[in-house]
Amino acid sequence: MERLGSGGREGARRIGEVLTWDPLVRLTHWSVALLVLLNGAVLEDEGQPHVWVGYAVLGLVAARFLWGLVGPARARFTSFPPSLSAARLHVDEVMHGRERRHESHNPLGALMAYNLWATLLAxxxxxxxxxxxxxxxxxxxxxxxxxxxxxxxISVGLHVSGVILESFLSGRNLVRAMVGSFHKRSGGGA
Amino acid sequence: MKLAPFALALAFAASPVIAQEVAQGDKIGTEIGAIASALSERGYEVRKTEREDGKVEVYAVREGRRFEIYVDPETGAVTRVKEKH
Structure with a gap:
């Protein structure tokens, strides 16, 4: 997965216009998604495997939490503090078609990330x-x-809708930022 | 010693309190209420009862141990005792 030389800024690399999230962010994101699917749809509620999967989710969220404190700047909580006023401004910008570019989560995305983590922990x-x-x-x-x-x-549904909407509005494929690059970079360095 | 008969009497008096754990095959009741009180008498703290696949399933705690006890409401017999670890 490592690409030649030009490591991105703030622990991420550019792929075209999309900044890829760092490996720990991507790993925890997809592992949690997979394990939630496993526990919600595949494993029996009462069985021991359901409990082990739950522990694994807790560990992954804890790892992401530590990363939010000590990880690369873009993954840190300080890059996307939960803010209702920022979210309101963001909605306003989207409505008027003049959205700024956000290096980390956009303000609505940040609220969703905190909501998802809080819900998972609960x-x-x-x-x-x-x-x-x-x-x-x-x-x-x-x-x-x-x-x-x-x-x-419900939150996952909103999250996926938000990603699709934001990708559409910004012309940047946000899914790619979370998947990472398994193909050649399409132009544009850092 | 004068204490011996007293101790013996105490032991007998205490024996209903040191209740038996339920085991598979024990007839403890056909109604949820009867099952719950039979388990309480045997030292279980009944937390929840529900019907599952024609059986009565009881969630109970006894001496800090967690059990799921299944009872056949037809016969009143315990069909399964599952301790959670």
Whole structure:
């Protein structure tokens, strides 16, 4: 996957107009997506594998969290602080067709990232509670676990819609930024 | 010793309290209420009961251990005791 020489700025490389996210961001993103799919659609809710997969998700989110503190600038939380006013401005810009370019997540994307992480952590927390003696078989915990998963699915739908919309509006393929480059770079260096 | 009969009496008196764990085949009830109280008498803290595939499934905790106990409501017998680890 390493391309010749010209390493990108801030731990990312340019592919055409799209900055690829760094490997840890991409790895955690797709691993979590895959494991959520596995736990939500394939594995039995009550089985031990479901629990192991949950631990793996927790570990991946924790790794991304550490990366948000010490990783490359673009992956750091300080590059995309959650801000409602920035999100409002961003919506306004999109509405008027004059959106600026965002090096990290755009403000709406940032809110979605925090929402997804918080939801994943809450699902993991309620899952751990269900495994504990104190909350074993306690109904509201199970209901919270399921409601949070439903919210995660809604969020994923919104997230994917946002990526498609932003790619369309900006003319930059954001999916490629998360997939990375498995083919020759199409022009434009850093 | 004078204490021995007393201790013996105490042991017998205490024996219903040191209740038995349920095992497969034990008849503990055909109704959810009866099943739950039978388990409570045997030292289980019943957390949840539900019907699953024609069986009554009970989530219960006993001495810090987590169990899923399945009872056949036709016969009242325990069909499966699964301890969660």
């Amino acid at each position: 699902i993991c927390a309620t899952g751990l509670m269900m495994e504990s003696v104190a909350f074993f078989g306690v109904e509201w915990v199970e209901e919270a676990h399921e409601a949070l998963f439903a919210w995660l699915m």
